[in-house]
Amino acid sequence: MCQFWIQRHDMFRELGGALSGSVVMLREKKVDPASFRQWFAPRVNFLLSQLEGHHQIEDTHYFPKFQVAEPRLKRGFDILDADHHTIHDLLVSNAEAGNAFLKGLAEGGDALKYASEKYGREADRLLAGLMRHLEDEEDLIVPLLVDREGMGEVLM
Ligand SMILES: [Fe+2]
Ligand SMILES: [Fe+2]
Incomplete structure (x- = not known):
């Protein structure tokens, strides 16, 4: 039931990894700057804007509902919320x-x-923070979804 949400996370992981890999290929001169630019620019824009939107939906829609369903997890959701700011x-x-x-x-x-x-360093920092966050988020939310099957509707 939470397939769509997990798929978004997997898409972020995959695209983030592909973008980082492409920068390495450029640095190693395995790709020419012009074709790199054409491939890279729309994808990096897409990743950044989709991530921002994904976190907004979680902050305003998903997390408040989950916290009502499971108040004991408030601290966990506060941490995820702080991650979004970082x-x-x-x-x-x-x-x-x-x-x-x-x-x-x-x-x-x-x-x-x-x-x-410089971009490579920034991308590594973002990717490391993002990977950790996605994992922590799934660790907190997936058991909740499995426990309460109905909560899956929140994510649809
Ligand atoms: Fe998140
Ligand atoms: Fe997320």
């Missing part, structure tokens, strides 16, 4: 580094090297 800040710095990176792609040379390294 990840939001990471998304903002990731978007900034991403824009600088795309500019660097057009310039090439040292500008590209510097911007791609």
Whole structure:
């Protein structure tokens, strides 16, 4: 029943991993900057905006309902909520580094090297925080869904 929600998490994991991998390929010169840019730009925008939307839905819709259903988990949901704020800040710095990176792609040379390294560091930070958060969230919510089958409707 919570398939859709889990699928979103898997999509974030997969796309986040693919984007990181693509930056490594660019750095190792396995892909040319122009085709990289064409592939990378829409996907990074998609990931950042989808993540922001996903967290908003969780904060305003899913988490409050889960907390009513299981008040003992309040502390857990508070932690997930705080994670969303941390990840939001990471998304903002990731978007900034991403824009600088795309500019660097057009310039090439040292500008590209510097911007791609900076972006790579930002992306790693975001990905590490995100992976941990997705796992913690599933650890808290999946047992609740299994326990109370009806809660699955909250996620639809
Ligand atoms: Fe979340
Ligand atoms: Fe989530």
